[in-house]
Amino acid sequence: MVGALAITQTAGYGVLYYAFSVFIPPMSRDLGAGVAELTGAITLSVLVSGLAAPFIGRWLDRRGGRGLMTIGSLVGGLGVLAWSQVQHVAHLYAVCAVLGLASAMVLYEAAFAVIVAWSDAARRARALLAVTVVAGFASSIFLPLTGLLVDRYGWRQALVVLAIGYALTAVPLHALAVRGRGSPAHADxxxxxxxxxxxxxxxxxxxxxxxxxxxxxxxxxxxxxxxxxxxxxxxxxxxxxxxxxxxxxxxxxxxxxxxxxxxxxxxxxxxxxxxxxxxxxxxxxxxxxxxxxxxxxxxxxxxxxxxxxxxxxxxxxxxxxxxxxxxxxxxxxxxxxxxxxxxxxxxxxxxxxxxxxxxxxxxxxxxxxxxxxxxxxxxxxxxxxx
CATH class of the missing domain: 1.20.1250.20 (MFS general substrate transporter like domains)
Incomplete structure (x- = not known):
């Protein structure tokens, strides 16, 4: 489970967050928008993930992470695919709101909740370290990879490749490796x-x-x-x-x-x-x-x-x-x-x-x-x- 989460967190942060900066210049040209206007979209994504966090947390405590993270990774992949088709800045903002919700469902907060629920204190530190050490290289991997894809295929096709790659990686790993239930129901x-x-x-x-x-x-x-x-x-x-x-x-x-x-x-x-x-x-x-x-x-x-x-x-x-x-x-x-x-x-x-x-x-x-x-x-x- 820890190995699977290390992979999905690396891919998730790389595709759902870090890659955005690479797409700003070509999107600015195609959509006729300024850098500040486009940057506001990723800011909206971050805010939506924060607003969703309390609700996602209560769900994780009650039902665990398997279903939530599986659905979230599917939503993330579809959101990136929709991003490849945007024609106006308003469309981009709508897509980034969806990506913010997906991020709340699949990134660190959800992954840590799964780890904490299924590990004792002795194993917890090692598990958290393992996931974050691997995911710490997300920007180092996905920034140059995304730049290469944009240079070779253009920004829209690059997003299609990232969307398919992320969904094919994260959906099965979350469905098969993440434990289904968190801690038992507690009235208190x-x-x-x-x-x-x-x-x-x-x-x-x-x-x-x-x-x-x-x-x-x-x-x-x-x-x-x-x-x-x-x-x-x-x-x-x-x-x-x-x-x-x-x-x-x-x-x-x-x-x-x-x-x-x-x-x-x-x-x-x-x-x-x-x-x-x-x-x-x-x-x-x-x-x-x-x-x-x-x-x-x-x-x-x-x-x-x-x-x-x-x-x-x-x-x-x-x-x-x-x-x-x-x-x-x-x-x-x-x-x-x-x-x-x-x-x-x-x-x-x-x-x-x-x-x-x-x-x-x-x-x-x-x-x-x-x-x-x-x-x-x-x-x-x-x-x-x-």
Whole structure:
């Protein structure tokens, strides 16, 4: 099951999310739309996935992931196929709304819920690491692959190939390998969720991952532009920014290895702090090649840490009975931050400048780190003997 999910997450993120950037230039020419107008479509997709997350989470807790993820991968494949036929920007927005729903059904939130429901604490960390390490290469695989398909066949035919390939990969793997039922029905699942939403630790987790996600999504979108503004060549800027995907895998490996000695919240807080330091250093040393590389490396080490830390922290504190429901509730504000933060940052960069953006990124990372430290202290106080 873990092997199947590693494959479907790689294909899912590659086709349903990362490939979009490759299609922007040819779609802009054919549809007569600007880059900002087209980028709004993928933003809508992200927002729809966040809005759907709480409902998807409750479904996963009640019925497990097999049927949901199988249907979601079929919807995703059909959505990409429909994307190949769009003639107007309005059609693209409608398609991306469907892809957002499919993403909520098949990507990390759903996959992690399946893993958490069927693994004990000892196996959970290894399973999450295995899936995210493989899927961490989604951009490295699908960006050049999509570019090759577009160059050889054109963007519409490339989408047809991706749609068929994704459906033929994900539908059977989800249908055959994913376990059908999650945790058994519990009358107190709603009480668990209600109690969590009323307590301070849950909102500290929400604050930590919301702020850091906003920082990460901002860097992911604006890093190339910022490196060019610092005086670097576009090819160099793109190559250095491409390190983020590889470094996210490195950060996940380091984080998982350190869990045997230190608590997950503190390890994650330290990684967020390193990212804040990197954002401060980039305006100071980023004009040189070594400085730019060092800043990106430091930021990249924490790029994917939240992905494995969030399910671990939720499952450790609240158990697995209502994990998917809680994860869905947490995913809503985090996903909105992921969608909105780059737009706000782009406005700041335009009117104030990139150093102000880096300052905001650093502040967000530090705020996330402090929230996790406060969460860890509160958790130890809650579990301390009377």
């Amino acid at each position: 699942r709603g009480e668990i969720v209600g109690a969590a939403l009323r307590e301070r630790p849950f909102w500290l987790l929400a604050a930590a991952f919301l702020t850091q996600t906003g920082a990460v999504s901002t860097m992911g979108v604006l890093l190339v532009s910022y490196l060019i503004a610092l005086g670097h060549q576009p090819v160099f800027a793109a190559a250095v920014a491409g390190l983020l995907g590889v470094l996210s895998v490195t950060g996940r490996l380091v984080t998982t290895g350190l869990q045997a000695r230190w608590r997950v919240a503190l390890i994650t807080a330290a990684m967020f702090g390193v990212q804040g330091l990197a954002a401060v250093l980039l305006p100071l040393v980023g004009r040189s090649v070594p400085g730019a590389v060092a800043g990106v490396v430091l930021f990249g080490l924490g790029f994917g840490v939240a992905t494995i830390a969030r399910p671990a922290l939720l499952a450790d504190r609240y158990g697995t009975v209502a994990y998917a429901s809680l994860s869905g509730a947490l995913a809503l504000p985090i996903t909105i931050s992921k969608a909105v933060a780059p737009l706000l940052a782009a406005g700041i960069a335009q009117f104030v400048g990139y150093p102000a953006v880096m300052g905001a990124v650093a502040g967000a990372c530090v705020a996330g780190a402090l929230a996790l430290v406060a969460y860890d202290r509160g958790t130890r106080t809650d579990t301390a003997p009377a």
